[in-house]
Amino acid sequence: MNKVGVRAIMHDIQEVLNSDPSKYINLSAGNPTLLPEVYKMWEDSLSNILNNGELGNIVSKYGSSYGTYELIDCIREYFYNNYDVKLERENILITSGSQNLFFLALNSFCGTNDKNDLTRALIPMLPDYAGYSGVALEKNIIEGIPPLITKIDNHTFRYELDKESFLERVMENRDIGAMVLSRPNNPCGNVLSEKDILFISNVCSELNIPLLIDSAYAPPFPAINFVDMNPILTDNIVHCMSVSKAGLPGERIGIAIGKPQYIKVMEAFQSNISIHSSRLGQRMVADSLQNGQLPFISVKYIREHYKQKYLTLKKALTIFMPDDIPWFLHCAEGSLFSWLWLENLPLEDKEFYNKLKEQNLIVVPGNSFFHDSYAVSMHARECIRISLTATDDDIMRGIEILSNVTKECYKESISISTS
Numbered sequence: 001m002n003k004v005g006v007r008a009i010m011h012d013i014q015e016v017l018n019s020d021p022s023k024y025i026n027l028s029a030g031n032p033t034l035l036p037e038v039y040k041m042w043e044d045s046l047s048n049i050l051n052n053g054e055l056g057n058i059v060s061k062y063g064s065s066y067g068t069y070e071l072i073d074c075i076r077e078y079f080y081n082n083y084d085v086k087l088e089r090e091n092i093l094i095t096s097g098s099q100n101l102f103f104l105a106l107n108s109f110c111g112t113n114d115k116n117d118l119t120r121a122l123i124p125m126l127p128d129y130a131g132y133s134g135v136a137l138e139k140n141i142i143e144g145i146p147p148l149i150t151k152i153d154n155h156t157f158r159y160e161l162d163k164e165s166f167l168e169r170v171m172e173n174r175d176i177g178a179m180v181l182s183r184p185n186n187p188c189g190n191v192l193s194e195k196d197i198l199f200i201s202n203v204c205s206e207l208n209i210p211l212l213i214d215s216a217y218a219p220p221f222p223a224i225n226f227v228d229m230n231p232i233l234t235d236n237i238v239h240c241m242s243v244s245k246a247g248l249p250g251e252r253i254g255i256a257i258g259k260p261q262y263i264k265v266m267e268a269f270q271s272n273i274s275i276h277s278s279r280l281g282q283r284m285v286a287d288s289l290q291n292g293q294l295p296f297i298s299v300k301y302i303r304e305h306y307k308q309k310y311l312t313l314k315k316a317l318t319i320f321m322p323d324d325i326p327w328f329l330h331c332a333e334g335s336l337f338s339w340l341w342l343e344n345l346p347l348e349d350k351e352f353y354n355k356l357k358e359q360n361l362i363v364v365p366g367n368s369f370f371h372d373s374y375a376v377s378m379h380a381r382e383c384i385r386i387s388l389t390a391t392d393d394d395i396m397r398g399i400e401i402l403s404n405v406t407k408e409c410y411k412e413s414i415s416i417s418t419s
């Protein structure tokens with residue numbers, strides 16, 4: 001199969017890094033850093049399971065396709081105690097990671113229906129997680145609305161929801177089967193306000209479709225949010241969580257919370273394609289929720305770690321990037337990533353990526369996060385995603401390279417235009 005878009009880029013990045021891992025500074029990674037406190041938490045959970053003689057029972061038996069009652073009840077209790085939200089077991093589905101959750105949801109609620117009409121998934125504000133396009137079984141399912149761009153100061157900007165264009169698109173053709181967005185956002189670190197979420201949710205409610213809120217970076221775990229935010233649950237929101245960025249990507253645990261009508265459809269799909277998620281992973285997560293470690297470690301160590309990384313990155317950009325080049329960093333509100341916009345970049349993001357690669361620096365070009373909906377826009381070709389998972393030293397050295405390449409690119413374009 002021919003790889004396109006983000007798959008082609010990710011494949012290229014993987015090949016390059018595998019060819020000589022020590023040669024490159026990797027500012028592209030999406031794998032969370034395994035902090036010592038996080039490792040200890042999972043090690044303790046596993047030890048408890050072994051010491052209590054539970055392993056045999058856990059790994060040698062199939063279970064419910066909804067997930068284990070133990071984990072489901074832990075989540076109900078957590079939401080009741082911390083958010084005053086009363087959930088029934090039927091409101092919760094444990095999936096094999098949240099990527100799988102989006103596969104189940106988008107292919108259940110979107111695609112060709114029995115009248116042969118195509119219903120699509122709408123992303124209310126681009127850019128957003130490239131993995132949504134990857135999960136759709138049919139072509140042209142994912143569509144997104146370009147953002148409004150607000151410059152905050154000389155080197156900071158923020159995306160805002162373009163409500164007018166969003167409403168126009170929704171009303172123009174009643175072909176939307178679901179909406180999806182990440183909050184905090186991968187790639188740009190934006191956190192849509194509660195007001196914006198309720199506005200989108202109201203529109204979804206009028207259309208009688210689910211709004212999937214991808215909370216892979218949100219509180220209570222991994223809590224990589226730098227602004228205040230809480231889960232938002234309305235009648236049509238499916239709140240989607242993951243334990244991956246809290247150090248457990250290998251165990252594949254995702255959590256969907258929503259009304260039974262939506263959860264049931266996804267559960268039926270899951271029971272057909274994979275039966276259920278890992279029971280060992282579910283037991284470990286239940287253990288770390290019961291003893292309070294997962295939310296505690298998330299806020300105290302994981303959030304702080306990435307906040308510090310962001311400050312290091314900002315410092316590196318301030319030191320190395322020239323002031324007279326129009327570079328803008330998106331406001332840091334959460335997630336594992338920073339998002340850099342190089343206004344009027346004289347070449348496309350993919351070519352820029354190749355130039356950085358020649359200098360042994362790997363970042364992710366931004367275009368794929370616009371899901372083809374915004375392919376004609378200059379802006380979509382002027383951004384790169386920088387991972388906050390690297391060491392301080394790599395961030396510093398990487399940004400110095402980025403700065404040198406950026407200067408060269410803008411200088412070449414000025415000399416070409418004046419010659």
Ligand SMILES: Cc1ncc(COP(=O)(O)O)c(C=O)c1O
Pocket residue numbers: 030096097098099100129131182185186214216241242243244249253254
């Ligand atoms: C925004 C977002 N959603 C979902 C996922 C998938 O995570 P997982 O399937 O490990 O839960 C990722 C992974 O990088 C992500 O960044």
